[in-house]
Amino acid sequence: MCRWLAYSGTPIRLDELLYQPRFSLIDQSMHSRYGVETTNGDGVGVGWYPADSPAEPALFRGVGPAWNDANLREIARSTTSPLFLAHIRASTGTAVQQTNCHPFRHESWLWVHNGSIREFAKLRRDLLLAVDPALFPTIEGSTDSEVMFHLALTFGLRDRPVAAVERMAGLIEAVARTHGVPAPLQMTIGTTDGDRVWGFRYSSEGHSRSLYYSTETAALQRLYPDNPQLHRLSEETRLVVSEPLGELPGAWQPVPESSYGVIQKGADELGHFEPAAP
Template sequence: MCRWLAYSGTPILLEELLYKPKHSLIDQSLHAKFGVETTNGDGFGIGWYGVDGPPSPALFRGIGPAWGDHNLRELSHAISSPLLLAHIRASTGTPVQQTNCHPFRDGRWLWLHNGAIHEFAKLKRDLVFAVDPALYPSIAGSTDSEVMFYLALTFGLKDEPVAAVERMVGFVEEVGRAHGVAQPMQMTVATTDGNRLWAFRYSTEGKSRSLSYSTEIRALRELYPENEVFQRVSDETRLVVSEPIADLRDAWLPIPESSYLVVQKGADELGTFRPRKA
């Protein structure tokens, strides 16, 4: 399917996450260990917030494989961000085109997804018709992931992120049942408004794709005093990943099945994810 990461914390050069780690996201585009596919070459994207720039995030997306994109490598040397989402795509059937590359953006919000709505073509009409008419013109691509984003926005993502995603999933499952699709939802999702970061792990069948987050930086400094990155980032820094980008013992914690994580100033929040009626 896909691989992704989400970073929040001390401003960091993109290359520190995308290229430098031993099992970086670029390495995962060729050699994913935990994904359905080993190779994720159907496009890529990065959404990031500037250190001192405008409040809305910037996007850079391409339809080629991430490992061969020279512009991505050049940008990664120069761009520093305190909050970013990055994604490498393995299509589940929709075309390889820029509008189908993650992250997706609406105002200050970014969204990315790994997984699928099973039998999406069968459910698509009912799902798309439920999107707020004011939001519908903003749907530019043909993926289930983008429809999920606009359904979540329709159900209140900007006011109650966790509840909105629970309503979105509940609605997809309701439509799935109506069309005889028993296990419609498979997802790990990251979304952010530029201040907080939300990550979700859920599937109807209870066998969700992998998702982990980084151990507290204070603990990592003690475990790996020679790691220069750990020494200079703040205690608030967190990384959420489809699969670990470095083989560091005790550096990663799994997000449990049917759970959500909120990365925010102060204590982060880990809670149970329960689909609800829209």
């Protein structure tokens, strides 16, 4: 499958999460501890919102393995952002090409996915026909992840993100039933509009891929008063990750099965996720 992270909070350099932690995202591209595959070498990408232009996310995507991408290393050590999504890819059958690498971008939105649609080739035509005709020309690659993004956009991601993703999941399961495909959907998803970040964990079989969120910064600062890295972060700082970036006790909380979360100014949200039948 894949690994991804979403960061929101005090502006930091990208390499502080992509490279520096003991179990950084780049380390996970070679040695994933929680993934289906231990190696995720079929592409890498990062999308970030510059502090001076938060409505226009920048995007880097490469087809090589993350651990060997010199351009990514240069960007990561010289780019600072208050909000970014990063992804390392393990293909589930579609081509290794730039247009199939995450994050996917549409206007101010970014989207990353870990998981798959079972027997996607069998379901692909019906799912594509459900995409808004105005959005269809912006599909550039051949992955199930990008189709999921465009279905969510079709169902109102920009106005009601949780309901849109629930409708997307419900449509996939309904189409799969007509084709006799059992337990079709496996997903953890991260998406953002540059202001808030949404994370989703769901699978048709009820045994979803791993997903974690960071403990509130204020609580960690009280727990570790002598940790200088924690004390330079704002109380609004939060991370969502496929697997923890370190082993600091109390720093990571598992996202419950069939759940969604929202990182936003003020109180964050955690709620139940339920696919909506079309």
